[in-house]
Amino acid sequence: xxxxxxxxxxxxxxxxxxxxxxxxxxxxxxxxxxxxxxxxxxxxxxxxxxxxxxxxxxxxxxxxxxxxxxxxxxxxxxxxxxxxxxxxxxxxxxxxxxxxxxxxxxxxxxxxxxxxxxxxxxxxxxxxxxxxxxxxxxxxxxxxxxxxxxxxxxxxxxxxxxxxxxxxxxxxxxxxxxxxxxxxxxxxxxxxxxxxxxxxxxxxxxxxxxxxxxxxxxxxxxxxxxxxxxxxxxxxxxxxxxxxxxxxxxxxxxxxxxxxxxxxxxxxxxxxxxxxxxxxxxxxxxxxxxxxxxxxxxxxxxxxxxxxxxxxxxxxxxxxxxxxxxxxxxxxxxxxxxxxxxxxxxxxxxxxxxxxxxxxxxxxxxxxxxxxxxxxxxxxxxxxxxxxxxxxxxxxxxxxxxxxxxxxxxxxxxxxxxxxxxxxxxxxxxxxxxxxxxxxxxxxxxxxxxxxxx
Amino acid sequence: xxxxxxxxxxxxxxxxxxxxxxxxxxxxxxxxxxxxxxxxxxxxxxxxxxxxxxxxxxxxxxxxxxxxxxxxxxxxxxxxxxxxxxxxxxxxxxxxxxxxxxxxxxxxxxxxxxxxxxxxxxxxxxxxxxxxxxxxxxxxxxxxxxxxxxxxxxxxxxxxxxxxxxxxxxxxxxxxxxxxxxxxxxxxxxxxxxxxxxxxxxxxxxxxxxxxxxxxxxxxxxxxxxxxxxxxxxxxxxxxxxxxxxxxxxxxxxxxxxxxxxxxxxxxxxxxxxxxxxxxxxxxxxxxxxxxxxxxxxxxxxxxxxxxxxxxxxxxxxxxxxxxxxxxxxxxxxxxxxxxxxxxxxxxxxxxxxxxxxxxxxxxxxxxxxxxxxxxxxxxxxxxxxxxxxxxxxxxxxxxxxxxxxxxxxxxxxxxxxxxxxxxxxxxxxxxxxxxxxxxxxxxxxxxxxxxxxxxxxxxxxxxxxxxxxxxxxxxxxxxxxxxxxxx
Numbered sequence: 016x017x018x019x020x021x022x023x024x025x026x027x028x029x030x031x032x033x034x035x036x037x038x039x040x041x042x043x044x045x046x047x048x049x050x051x052x053x054x055x056x057x058x059x060x061x062x063x064x065x066x067x068x069x070x071x072x073x074x075x076x077x078x079x080x081x082x083x084x085x086x087x088x089x090x091x092x093x094x095x096x097x098x099x100x101x102x103x104x105x106x107x108x109x110x111x112x113x114x115x116x117x118x119x120x121x122x123x124x125x126x127x128x129x130x131x132x133x134x135x136x137x138x139x140x141x142x143x144x145x146x147x148x149x150x151x152x153x154x155x156x157x158x159x160x161x162x163x164x165x166x167x168x169x170x171x172x173x174x175x176x177x178x179x180x181x182x183x184x185x186x187x188x189x190x191x192x193x194x195x196x197x198x199x200x201x202x203x204x205x206x207x208x209x210x211x212x213x214x215x216x217x218x219x220x221x222x223x224x225x226x227x228x229x230x231x232x233x234x235x236x237x238x239x240x241x242x243x244x245x246x247x248x249x250x251x252x253x254x255x256x257x258x259x260x261x262x263x264x265x266x267x268x269x270x271x272x273x274x275x276x277x278x279x280x281x282x283x284x285x286x287x288x289x290x291x292x293x294x295x296x297x298x299x300x301x302x303x304x305x306x307x308x309x310x311x312x313x314x315x316x317x318x319x320x321x322x323x324x325x326x327x328x329x330x331x332x333x334x335x336x337x338x339x340x341x342x343x344x345x346x347x348x349x350x351x352x353x354x355x356x357x358x359x360x361x362x363x364x365x366x367x368x369x370x371x372x373x374x375x376x377x378x379x380x381x382x383x384x385x386x387x388x389x390x391x392x393x394x395x396x397x398x399x400x401x402x403x404x405x406x407x408x409x410x411x412x413x414x415x416x417x418x419x420x421x422x423x424x425x426x427x428x429x430x431x432x433x434x435x436x437x438x439x440x441x442x443x444x445x446x447x448x449x450x451x452x453x454x455x456x457x458x459x460x461x462x463x464x465x466x467x468x469x
Numbered sequence: 470x471x472x473x474x475x476x477x478x479x480x481x482x483x484x485x486x487x488x489x490x491x492x493x494x495x496x497x498x499x500x501x502x503x504x505x506x507x508x509x510x511x512x513x514x515x516x517x518x519x520x521x522x523x524x525x526x527x528x529x530x531x532x533x534x535x536x537x538x539x540x541x542x543x544x545x546x547x548x549x550x551x552x553x554x555x556x557x558x559x560x561x562x563x564x565x566x567x568x569x570x571x572x573x574x575x576x577x578x579x580x581x582x583x584x585x586x587x588x589x590x591x592x593x594x595x596x597x598x599x600x601x602x603x604x605x606x607x608x609x610x611x612x613x614x615x616x617x618x619x620x621x622x623x624x625x626x627x628x629x630x631x632x633x634x635x636x637x638x639x640x641x642x643x644x645x646x647x648x649x650x651x652x653x654x655x656x657x658x659x660x661x662x663x664x665x666x667x668x669x670x671x672x673x674x675x676x677x678x679x680x681x682x683x684x685x686x687x688x689x690x691x692x693x694x695x696x697x698x699x700x701x702x703x704x705x706x707x708x709x710x711x712x713x714x715x716x717x718x719x720x721x722x723x724x725x726x727x728x729x730x731x732x733x734x735x736x737x738x739x740x741x742x743x744x745x746x747x748x749x750x751x752x753x754x755x756x757x758x759x760x761x762x763x764x765x766x767x768x769x770x771x772x773x774x775x776x777x778x779x780x781x782x783x784x785x786x787x788x789x790x791x792x793x794x795x796x797x798x799x800x801x802x803x804x805x806x807x808x809x810x811x812x813x814x815x816x817x818x819x820x821x822x823x824x825x826x827x828x829x830x831x832x833x834x835x836x837x838x839x840x841x842x843x844x845x846x847x848x849x850x851x852x853x854x855x856x857x858x859x860x861x862x863x864x865x866x867x868x869x870x871x872x873x874x875x876x877x878x879x880x881x882x883x884x885x886x887x888x889x890x891x892x893x894x895x896x897x898x899x900x901x902x903x904x905x906x907x908x909x910x911x912x913x914x915x916x917x918x919x920x921x922x923x924x925x926x927x928x929x930x931x932x933x934x935x936x937x938x939x940x941x942x943x944x945x946x947x948x949x950x951x952x953x954x955x956x957x
Contacts (some may be wrong), residue, residue, distance in 0.1 A: 059932065061931055061932055062562070062563075063744070063931055064566065064744065065740050065741045065742070065743050065744055066739075066740045066741070066743075067566070067568075068566045068567050068568055069528070069562070069563040069565070069566040069567070070529070070563075070741055071529060071531075071741075071830060071931075072528075072529060072530055072531065072559045072560070072562060072563045073531040073532070073533070073559070073829070073830055073932070074531065074532045074533065074555060074556075074559060075532075075533045075534075075828045075932075076533070076534050076535065077518065077533075077534075077535045077828060078535060089508075090508070090510075090511065091511050091512070092510065092511065092512035093512060093513050093514070094512065094513075094514045094515075095514065095515045095516070096515070096516050096517065096518065096535040096536070097515060097517060097535075097536055102515075109513065113511050113512070113513070113596065116511075116596050116597050116600070117508045117511045117600065118507060118508055118600065118604070119507065120507045120508055120509070121507065122507070146562075147530075147558060147559045147561075147562035147563075148562045150562070151562040151563070151565050151566065154566065155565060155566060158566060167740075167743075168744075169740065169743040169744030170744035170745075171744060171745065171931045173931075173932075199744060199745075200744070201743060201744045203743065276617075276618050276654075277617055277618070277654075277656050277661065278618070278654065278661060387747070387869065387870050388746075388867045388868055388869070388870070389867065390865045390866055390867045391865060392864075392865045392878050392896075392898065392955065393878075393896060393957075394661070395660075395661045396957075398955060400865065400867045400876050400878075400898075400954075400955070401867050402867070402868075402869045402870065402874065404747075404869075404870055421869060421870075421874075423867075423869070423874055423876060423900070425876065425898075425954050425955035425956075426955070427956075462955065462956060464876075464900070464954050464955055465874055465876065465900050465954070466874065467869045467871070467873060467874045468750070468871070468873055468874070468902070469871060469873075
């Protein structure tokens with residue numbers, strides 16, 4: 016008889032001691048000038064539901080050892096998920112062979128040296144101990160809420176444990192373990208749909224009933240959709256839509272690598288006002304309101320980097336390669352390639368307003384719950400396109416007056432953010448492996464260019 | 470290997486599962502990328518593990534383990550048994566919610582094997598020769614035009630997969646896949662433009678060896694790529710308005726992919742992806758009657774094309790690869806299906822259920838979904854066009870959650886007037902809805918200009934799976950399409 020809470024999650028982890036032992040073993044084996052070792056281990060589980068039933072339910076335990084070897088300025092990297100002694104030795108040897116075969120990269124300076132790693136609470140036993148039954152219980156709660164309203168539910172509920180150990184031949188040693196839990200929910204009627212989600216490192220913070228209630232509430236209103244002529248409208252963007260927009264902006268140019276290569280939208284704009292003075296953007300790997308983790312894949316500490324302050328572009332995100340190339344002493348903890356990990360968009364307390372105040376300022380505009388299938392159209396102009404989904408509404412005099420058919424937008428993110436008229440006070444965490452904390456926004460101008468049939 | 474895998478099947482039976490399968494997959498990847506004349510990354514990856522899928526009381530459970538994930542110990546009989554127990558435990562959690570048990574469409578047990586053997590195995594070649602090939606391309610691009618950034622990449626992948634099921638199937642499949650791309654970026658004060666070859670997002674892939682890279686001839690195309698990146702800086706903005714468009718093969722491949730390939734996945738149609746990427750406008754009542762495209766539009770799903778990036782011998786239900794009509798003379802005929810979804814609508818699976826690796830469950834995935842060739846040449850289509858844009862190589866793609874309203878952007882376009890190419894335009898985009906667009910198709914180039922384009926990373930599912938698929942296409946014309954979307 017299988018017991019409901021019979022779980023062996025912790026068996027899947029290497030733990031600090033064993034992880035760092037493997038790192039030491041690899042470093043001892045390596046004959047390269049410089050060597051970097053990264054060991055990751057994870058257990059991830061995901062319960063998926065659609066048509067109000069659990070239809071897919073999966074679990075994975077996996078690990079990966081990555082070894083980078085440098086011979087002078089020549090680099091080879093090899094990774095494997097086979098961690099027996101023979102495979103580890105082969106991996107180390109092959110990395111060296113590849114480095115010897117590779118031409119020099121004159122831009123490489125060195126691997127980074129050790130730096131103190133700050134503390135961050137990113138592991139919660141409650142999440143690590145979650146079983147398929149715990150996830151099913153949460154999903155059943157969502158389905159029950161949908162049933163009450165006569166609607167169908169679809170979405171996914173995931174939990175996971177990740178650990179990473181990083182070491183290099185210059186003395187870097189870092190180990191960290193984190194957990195993640197997410198619940199997404201699309202509630203559907205015959206006429207429309209509503210969306211909600213929750214993310215946290217601690218599953219105890221995932222309130223399934225609340226997530227379901229939020230999505231059901233949207234679905235109840237999302238009926239009798241009318242078509243509206245595409246064009247320029249004021250918009251009220253819910254945090255889900257704002258988070259997607261700011262993560263696209265980040266991918267288009269906050270990385271120092273893209274700036275150095277001339278591909279970033281920030282080229283020639285650092286130090287200048289790029290968006291409304293109401294807007295601030297930062298990446299802060301330690302802020303517990305997001306999904307913190309204290310170091311990056313090079314074992315370098317994360318810190319708060321102000322990217323946009325009161326509308327002015329301030330800084331970029333660096334890994335060691337990009338930092339050393341510019342003669343900087345250290346990275347900002349954003350390996351690989353200056354990728355953000357815990358982004359925040361916010362207004363200063365004196366500039367932010369309540370959700371009600373934000374809405375009340377919309378004379379005639381469109382409320383967007385979330386975007387769908389967003390893609391870059393022109394990186395340097397920060398133009399993106401995508402659809403609205405799961406709740407698009409017409410606002411008149413600060414009130415939702417009708418549901419709308421979904422719209423396609425094609426808009427420059429910077430242009431949109433230049434027209435910011437208000438920033439919400441309440442913030443929402445979206446995602447855990449790449450997390451964004453975002454408020455609702457009211458924008459004066461947003462360009463809709465097409466329409467769906469639903 | 471088979472004996473240890475059979476332990477999972479025995480354990481699943483012992484625990485009362487009505488069906489179980491196990492897939493053991495081992496793979497090797499080699500990636501070489503160069504950037505501005507030097508090696509940006511050079512790496513290999515090896516990966517192996519197994520996944521056990523069980524159907525218990527009509528509900529699914531799946532558990533997967535790498536060979537040595539558990540505290541660094543290698544896969545043992547005990548691990549396989551425990552993994553199977555976990556899969557059953559998960560299925561028991563799933564069954565709390567089910568309204569009716571899942572029934573799989575019938576399948577006779579198969580003992581078989583399949584392989585895609587390359588003519589020139591890229592893993593047997595000297596790595597320094599492959600690096601030098603990319604660096605040569607970069608030198609040729611830099612020499613041809615004053616570009617600011619050049620890059621190239623090559624990816625080689627080989628995989629061996631064993632599949633065993635409680636129904637008695639036992640299948641081994643092996644394949645080698647090769648692909649890559651080159652590109653150049655040029656910039657001036659207020660504009661950045663890029664060109665790449667032969668296709669977007671990693672390039673063009675095939676179940677072939679080094680011979681595929683030789684056929685693509687990166688070396689021969691490199692100078693043009695750099696020259697066009699520079700010329701785009703001075704090119705005028707693509708005009709806006711309704712006009713004819715001609716899509717070259719790789720862009721058309723992505724158009725087929727987004728507006729047909731995903732729309733015909735039966736799991737989407739049945740709502741199984743509704744919580745993530747959405748459903749499909751091609752609802753069940755449309756099968757066999759719906760006018761999807763004009764009479765010249767014939768779309769075929771063919772998993773049997775030798776070398777096709779979406780080819781295989783058997784899917785991950787163990788169903789043999791098949792070829793069938795999706796759209797015939799414009800009328801929609803068939804979905805891509807799995808044993809589960811075909812069973813749901815009282816049909817038999819057509820073999821499109823695939824997983825990207827041992828650690829994922831199979832989902833319905835495109836095979837090679839091809840627009841069949843027509844009778845024209847590209848030159849004839851251009852000569853026959855009064856006003857339009859010829860668009861080449863995707864830069865941007867977006868489609869709604871029912872695969873209906875779409876918008877694409879390409880790297881480059883050429884304006885056509887009175888049957889002649891007038892000149893280059895930058896930032897071309899076009900938008901429309903799927904049936905209207907395919908009904909506006911009136912000319913398709915012939916088999917001489919047709920090829921199977923290989924996309925290496927079609928995304929679907931949670932947790933995500935980026936899988937290989939293929940699309941046969943030749944350049945084709947679409948009438949009266951909305952071009953030049955947005956403010957520039």
